[in-house]
Amino acid sequence: MNSNEILNTQKKNIHENHRQRMLDMIFKSGLENVNNIVALEFILTLVIPRKDINPLAHKLIDEFGNLSAVLDADYERLKVFPGLGERSAKLLVLFPQIFYRYKFEKQANKKHLKNLGDILDFYVALYENKSIEEFYITCLDFKNRILTNKKLSQGNVNSLHIDKKELTSLLINSKASKVIVSHCHPDGPCQPSCEDINSTKIIIEVLNLLGIDFVDHIIVGTDGCYSFNRLEKIKTEH
Secondary structure (H helix, E strand, O other), X not given: OOHHHHHHHHHHHHHHHHHHHHHHHHHHHOHHHOOHHHHHHHHHHHHOOOOOOHHHHHHHHHHHOOHHHHHOOOHHHHOOOOOOXXXXXXXXXXXXXXXXXXXXXXXXXXXXXXXHHHHHHHHHHHOOOOOOEEXXXXXXXXXXXXXXXXXXXXXXXXXXXXXXXXXXXXXXXXXOOEEEEEEEOOOOOOOOOHHHHHHHHHHHHHHHHHOOEEEEEEEEEOOEEEEOOOOEXXXXXX
């Protein structure tokens, strides 16, 4: 083995030992108890194998400011960042989606939406990190158990559209006893627009024709949630 090979082996062992020590330390103390650099360095070990990624973690924090800003950064910007590349950028962009899915499924696994608190928790988790308006319908049985939760539409403030035929078909097939509808205002307050009010009236008309109870229409905005049932804004933590 020549001197270069020996040097490379030594560097590899140092990096591997460092990664193991960092994993053990974070596992013991908790990710919330380490600084941004260490937290990002740990995430980068899952993205980039067999490389000293401490300098890269420092450069990313210097560029974007903190861990959440790095993970929320645009893919096009990340893929050209020195030391990353397309594959690493894609993996970083997917991390928030992993957290979102975990949080939403944890709420969804409760299965029951028994009260307003359950309902708000469910939809705040559903719409977290959404960048465009999305409209969902949640079908419940008579015990408030979730039968299905389906996205019916997406768009911007002026283009959100509810297809009555699709809505009717979904309601009949789901055998729903009760329905909650919801959508998000990702860049604005939760106060309903004229279009939101008109859409809600149309949905209630369809539900009445089918003999299905209307529970609520929840709008999740940057300032909390709006409940059509209560006709008021409710502040939430999200």
